[in-house]
Amino acid sequence: xxxxxxxxxxxxxxxxxxxENGFHGVPMSMIAAKxxxxxxxxxxxxxxxxxxxxxxxxEVEKEIVATLREGFPxxxxxxxxxxxxxxxxxxFLVDNPLKFRYIEQFMNSPYxxxxxxxxxxxxxxxxxxxxxxxxxxxxxxxxxxIPIIALFSLTIAPLIFLVRDHILGFVTLDxxxxxxxxxxxxxxxKR
Amino acid sequence: xxxxxxxxxxxxxxxxxxxENGFHGVPMSMIAAKxxxxxxxxxxxxxxxxxxxxxxxxEVEKEIVATLREGFPxxxxxxxxxxxxxxxxxxFLVDNPLKFRYIEQFMNSPYxxxxxxxxxxxxxxxxxxxxxxxxxxxxxxxxxxIPIIALFSLTIAPLIFLVRDHILGFVTLDxxxxxxxxxxxxxxxKR
Amino acid sequence: xxxxxxxxxxxxxxxxxxxENGFHGVPMSMIAAKxxxxxxxxxxxxxxxxxxxxxxxxEVEKEIVATLREGFPxxxxxxxxxxxxxxxxxxFLVDNPLKFRYIEQFMNSPYxxxxxxxxxxxxxxxxxxxxxxxxxxxxxxxxxxIPIIALFSLTIAPLIFLVRDHILGFVTLDxxxxxxxxxxxxxxxKR
Amino acid sequence: xxxxxxxxxxxxxxxxxxxENGFHGVPMSMIAAKxxxxxxxxxxxxxxxxxxxxxxxxEVEKEIVATLREGFPxxxxxxxxxxxxxxxxxxFLVDNPLKFRYIEQFMNSPYxxxxxxxxxxxxxxxxxxxxxxxxxxxxxxxxxxIPIIALFSLTIAPLIFLVRDHILGFVTLDxxxxxxxxxxxxxxxKR
DNA sequence: AATGAATGAGGGTTCATTCAT
DNA sequence: GATGAATGAACCCTCATTCAT
Numbered sequence: 001x002x003x004x005x006x007x008x009x010x011x012x013x014x015x016x017x018x019x020e021n022g023f024h025g026v027p028m029s030m031i032a033a034k035x036x037x038x039x040x041x042x043x044x045x046x047x048x049x050x051x052x053x054x055x056x057x058x059e060v061e062k063e064i065v066a067t068l069r070e071g072f073p074x075x076x077x078x079x080x081x082x083x084x085x086x087x088x089x090x091x092f093l094v095d096n097p098l099k100f101r102y103i104e105q106f107m108n109s110p111y112x113x114x115x116x117x118x119x120x121x122x123x124x125x126x127x128x129x130x131x132x133x134x135x136x137x138x139x140x141x142x143x144x145x146i147p148i149i150a151l152f153s154l155t156i157a158p159l160i161f162l163v164r165d166h167i168l169g170f171v172t173l174d175x176x177x178x179x180x181x182x183x184x185x186x187x188x189x190k191r
Numbered sequence: 192x193x194x195x196x197x198x199x200x201x202x203x204x205x206x207x208x209x210x211e212n213g214f215h216g217v218p219m220s221m222i223a224a225k226x227x228x229x230x231x232x233x234x235x236x237x238x239x240x241x242x243x244x245x246x247x248x249x250e251v252e253k254e255i256v257a258t259l260r261e262g263f264p265x266x267x268x269x270x271x272x273x274x275x276x277x278x279x280x281x282x283f284l285v286d287n288p289l290k291f292r293y294i295e296q297f298m299n300s301p302y303x304x305x306x307x308x309x310x311x312x313x314x315x316x317x318x319x320x321x322x323x324x325x326x327x328x329x330x331x332x333x334x335x336x337i338p339i340i341a342l343f344s345l346t347i348a349p350l351i352f353l354v355r356d357h358i359l360g361f362v363t364l365d366x367x368x369x370x371x372x373x374x375x376x377x378x379x380x381k382r
Numbered sequence: 383x384x385x386x387x388x389x390x391x392x393x394x395x396x397x398x399x400x401x402e403n404g405f406h407g408v409p410m411s412m413i414a415a416k417x418x419x420x421x422x423x424x425x426x427x428x429x430x431x432x433x434x435x436x437x438x439x440x441e442v443e444k445e446i447v448a449t450l451r452e453g454f455p456x457x458x459x460x461x462x463x464x465x466x467x468x469x470x471x472x473x474f475l476v477d478n479p480l481k482f483r484y485i486e487q488f489m490n491s492p493y494x495x496x497x498x499x500x501x502x503x504x505x506x507x508x509x510x511x512x513x514x515x516x517x518x519x520x521x522x523x524x525x526x527x528i529p530i531i532a533l534f535s536l537t538i539a540p541l542i543f544l545v546r547d548h549i550l551g552f553v554t555l556d557x558x559x560x561x562x563x564x565x566x567x568x569x570x571x572k573r
Numbered sequence: 574x575x576x577x578x579x580x581x582x583x584x585x586x587x588x589x590x591x592x593e594n595g596f597h598g599v600p601m602s603m604i605a606a607k608x609x610x611x612x613x614x615x616x617x618x619x620x621x622x623x624x625x626x627x628x629x630x631x632e633v634e635k636e637i638v639a640t641l642r643e644g645f646p647x648x649x650x651x652x653x654x655x656x657x658x659x660x661x662x663x664x665f666l667v668d669n670p671l672k673f674r675y676i677e678q679f680m681n682s683p684y685x686x687x688x689x690x691x692x693x694x695x696x697x698x699x700x701x702x703x704x705x706x707x708x709x710x711x712x713x714x715x716x717x718x719i720p721i722i723a724l725f726s727l728t729i730a731p732l733i734f735l736v737r738d739h740i741l742g743f744v745t746l747d748x749x750x751x752x753x754x755x756x757x758x759x760x761x762x763k764r
Numbered sequence: 765a766a767t768g769a770a771t772g773a774g775g776g777t778t779c780a781t782t783c784a785t
Numbered sequence: 786g787a788t789g790a791a792t793g794a795a796c797c798c799t800c801a802t803t804c805a806t
Contacts, residue, residue, distance in 0.1 A: 006766095022301060024215045027800055029768095038767040040803080049801065108299035110213055116359055146371050149361045150353060154375050157348035162341060168307060170340050180337050184345050188379035197790085218775060229792045231778080240776065388769085404683055406597045409796060420771045422799075431797070490681035492595060498741060528753050531743050532735060536757050539730035544723060550689060552722045562719050566727050570761035579787095600779055602789095611788040613782080622780065 007045045010035045015056055019101040023053060023109055050111070057106045057115075060099045067092050068129050078142050079186055081133060086159060086182040093163040094173050100163055130156070143189045155185040198236045201226045206247055210292035214244060214300055241302070248297045248306075251290045258283050259320050269333050270377055272324060277350060277373040284354040285364050291354055321347070334380045346376040389427045392417045397438055401483035405435060405491055432493070439488045439497075442481045449474050450511050460524050461568055463515060468541060468564040475545040476555050482545055512538070525571045537567040580618045583608045588629055592674040596626060596682055623684070630679045630688075633672045640665050641702050651715050652759055654706060659732060659755040666736040667746050673736055703729070716762045728758040 013035040017026045028049055032039040046052040068088055073081055093100045106112045134151050137143040143151060162181055166173040173181075204226040208217045219240055223230045237243040259279055264272055284291040297303045325342050328334040334342060353372055357364040364372075395417040399408045410431055414421045428434040450470055455463055475482040488494045516533050519525040525533060544563055548555040555563075586608040590599045601622055605612040619625040641661055646654055666673040679685045707724050710716040716724060735754055739746040746754075 025301075028802080029800075032768090039769095039801090040767055041765085043802070044765070104299060108295060110216060120359060120361065144371065144375060146368065146375070147362050149356055150368065150372055153352035153356055154349045154372065154379075157352035158345045158379070161344035161348035165340055165344060168311065170311065171338050177337065177341065180335065181341055181345065184335060184337070184379045187381075188345075188349070188375045190378075219777080220775080223793095230776090231793065232791055234777070235790065407683060410798080411796085414772095421797090422772065423770055425798070426769065486681055490677060492598075502741065502743065526753065526757060528750065528757070529744050531738055532750065532754055535734035535738060536731045536754065536761075539734035540727045540761070543726035543730035547722055547726055550693060552693065553720050559719065559723065562717065563723055563727065566717060566719070566761045569763075570727075570731070570757045572760075601781080602779075605789090612780090612790095613788055614786085616781070617786070 006035075006037055006041065010037065010042055010045060010052075011056060011059065014052055015060075015102055016098060018053065018056070019098045019105065022105060023111075053106070053109075053111055054115075056102065057111070060103060063099075064089065064092060065129070072129065078133070078137050078140065079190070082137075082155075082186050083179075083182050085130065085133065086155065086185055087178055090159050090163065090173065090178050090182065093159075094166055097167045100167065104160075104164070137189075142191055144191050151189050154188045158185055158188075197226075197228060197232065201228065201233055201236060201243075202247060202250065205243055206251075206293055207289055209244065209247070209296060210289045213296060214240075244297070244300075244302060247293065248302070251294060254290075255280070255283060256320070263320065269324070269328050269331065270381070273328075273346075273377055274370075274373050276320065276324065277346065277376055278369055281350055281354065281364065281369050281373065284350075285357055288354075288358045291358065295351075295355075328380075333382055335382055342380050345379045349376055349379075388417075388419060388423065392419065392424055392427060392434075393438060393441070396434055397442075397484055398480055400435065400438070401480045401487060404487060405431075435488070435491075435493060438484065439493070442485060445481075446471070446474060447511070454511065460515070460519050460522065461572070464519075464537075464568050465561075465564050467512065467515065468537065468567055469560055472541055472545065472555065472560050472564065475541075476548055479545075479549045482549065486542075486546070519571075524573055526573050533571050536570045540567055540570075579608075579610060579614065583610065583615055583618060583625075584629060584632065587625055588633075588675055589671060591626065591629070591678065592671040595678060626679070626682075626684055627688075629675065630684070633676060636672075637662065637665060638702070645702065651706075651710050651713065652763070655710075655728075655759050656752075656755050658703065658706065659728065659758055660751055663732055663736065663746065663751050663755065666732075667739055670740045673740065677733075677737070710762075715764055717764055724762050727761045731758055731761075 010031065014026075014031045017031055017034060028042060029039050031052075032042055035042075042052065046055065068085060072088075073084060107116075130152060131148065134143065134148050137151075138145075138148065158181065162171070162173060165171045171177065201222065205217075205222045208222055208225060219233055220230050222243075223233055226233075233243065237246065259276060263279075264275060298307075321343060322339065325334070325339050329336075329339065329342075349372065353362070353364060353368075356362045362368065392413065396408075396413045399413055399416060410424055411421050413434075414424055417424075424434065428437065450467060454470075455466060489498075512534060513530065516525070516530050520527075520530065520533075540563065544553070544555060547553045553559065583604065587599075587604045590604055590607060601615055602612050604625075605615055608615075615625065619628065641658060645661075646657060680689075703725060704721065707716065707721050711718075711721065711724075731754065735744070735746060738744045744750065
């Protein structure tokens with residue numbers, strides 16, 4: 001009981017600190033202090049800092065995938081399903097700025113780099129939902145005839161940048177703008 | 192008298208190492224070793240690691256701006272000028288993967304974060320060409336009526352992601368794909 | 383749990399080395415080596431070299447004050463009380479040459495300089511016993527009518543120089559000479 | 574011609590900087606910069622930092638001795654000659670706070686320590702005038718019968734401390750106070 | 765399971781000194 | 786004589802990880 005609690009507490013605290021201060025700006029001792037555990041305790045649950053960081057990422061990733069799947073219409077017009085998905089992810093990131101910051105940190109660190117490399121080799125695609133959607137869209141000839149990975153970048157990238165702008169206070173991602181931008185993304189790939 | 196030579200060599204080597212290993216993965220001693228100078232020599236040309244990193248970024252930025260400006264048609268249909276610009280930046284980044292990696296590192300480090308903040312406050316916009324183009328496009332009502340920063344994210348973000356995919360080997364950004372993707376970006380924002 | 387032991391050991395060793403070699407002549411690593419601890423261990427007990435140096439001084443100061451207070455006659459002829467005090471401090475310094483050397487180092491370092499400045503501003507007088515004695519003596523008109531700080535310098539300075547001479551082997555501060563010199567100090571200030 | 578000028582300039586500047594910032598607070602490059610010479614130039618005139626520091630001290634020492642000798646009455650009552658000498662040195666130090674600070678730095682550094690040791694062994698006494706005066710005074714039985722070195726400390730030490738207090742702003746050493754304190758010093762040693 | 769004192773390799777930076785020009 | 790770019794040993798400090806309790 002306490003075990004789970006402690007592990008969870010460590011992860012929560014670590015996410016917060018790492019997202020805000022960067023991986024190199026947070027010593028293990030800082031995490032331990034804020035989580036009210038001893039430094040050694042962290043090593044009972046995680047083999048090391050690397051594992052903690054990696055596991056933290058996997059958890060967020062899992063959460064995002066779950067969020068995307070939840071209530072996703074497997075039928076209906078492609079455009080609507082696309083807008084549903086992109087809107088969903090946008091809202092999730094806007095509502096979870098810490099997690100967004102964390103993902104960015106991770107992706108732009110050696111961890112993320114090597115992860116991408118591993119996935120390239122293993123063909124493991126975590127963004128299965130999007131990919132499945134795109135595959136279907138390609139088969140239906142409703143989107144442009146370009147590599148699926150390009151479709152992905154064309155639509156996901158803007159969303160990520162927009163969230164960053166939103167968090168930094170450059171724009172306010174309200175429902176109206178979410179609608180407009182996700183539609184723009186669709187315009188980018190639709191045939 | 193070898194000032195220029197040594198300074199240049201240090202910057203070249205630093206760019207390479209930092210781009211590949213991340214800012215925290217490269218000790219000053221490593222840069223010195225690869226540049227065939229003593230550690231202290233670096234400090235003759237740069238006040239510290241921070242300054243080296245920052246200066247390296249400013250240099251690349253300057254280069255990109257110059258590249259964009261060079262031969263840019265100030266007249267003609269908006270779409271063509273947009274495609275010219277996006278194509279140009281795409282080719283530059285594809286041709287300079289190291290510089291691309293470096294910019295990414297920088298932007299996602301505390302340096303980049305604070306730089307963005309500074310620029311937000313000071314309204315200094317380094318991507319002036321793009322912004323000027325967008326402002327003109329907005330005035331001409333040829334693009335969607337959304338915040339200019341959103342227009343920017345909608346078009347720049349995909350390009351960056353595509354370059355990353357290209358460097359990682361997911362796609363090959365040949366002329367054909369460059370054309371297709373930049374056109375897609377235009378579709379995203381055109382009215 | 384060896385907290386106290388290690389901290390004490392570090393302080394003892396540091397006092398020794400710093401007194402003999404000067405603050406700049408003793409790297410933290412030297413202290414660590416002689417104290418049989420790792421460098422990092424010192425930083426568990428002291429925030430840095432500065433704090434170690436300062437704390438070391440405060441400890442000696444405290445000890446001296448305690449020594450002076452101990453058994454000090456609050457009544458009786460001024461001259462006798464003066465001789466008691468000066469004799470006491472002389473004996474302490476002769477018996478603790480390392481601490482004497484350390485105090486000298488400290489007083490003549492930036493630490494000591496700024497400390498003096500702070501105390502000047504804050505009117506915090508650590509040599510309270512002496513000062514109290516002088517104030518009483520001034521009120522009783524048994525000493526010359528010159529600034530109290532001058533009285534202080536006239537009596538303390540010779541003692542310090544004498545101890546230094548003693549440590550260097552120029553003279554031997556035995557009981558006879560202690561008596562003679564402290565009496566001479568009294569002669570200097572008595573009306 | 575220029576040689577002498579340069580050497581002098583270096584020494585002047587070094588004195589100033591070293592007195593104010595301490596031996597470890599002044600890199601050779603700083604001295605060179607303020608003296609408007611290249612770093613290497615300093616090494617043309619001085620074997621190294623150590624020699625520069627030592628030579629600087631010897632120069633001041635020589636100057637003080639000269640000042641003391643100048644106009645010193647070799648005849649007359651002992652007390653008057655003593656007051657003349659102590660007053661002279663007091664005024665010199667008050668008028669040359671930088672040199673005073675430098676001497677203090679030097680005396681409390683490893684340089685000074687080893688110098689004192691050397692002189693102890695070699696019996697070289699630089700303060701010849703004072704010593705000669707004391708020897709005469711001892712022979713005349715006008716001062717107490719204590720080791721000559723103790724007489725020296727009893728009279729020189731207070732002066733030094735007073736000058737320090739003056740420089741730090743604790744007291745103002747005007748002519749009146751100079752008279753009072755030097756007389757007090759005489760009271761300390763007179764029989 | 766939990767602790768946290770202890771470790772020590774490794775990092776950024778400084779600066780006295782040298783030497784080719 | 787004069788220069789100042791170049792050197793690299795040495796310093797202070799951090800922090801991931803371990804292990805005795």
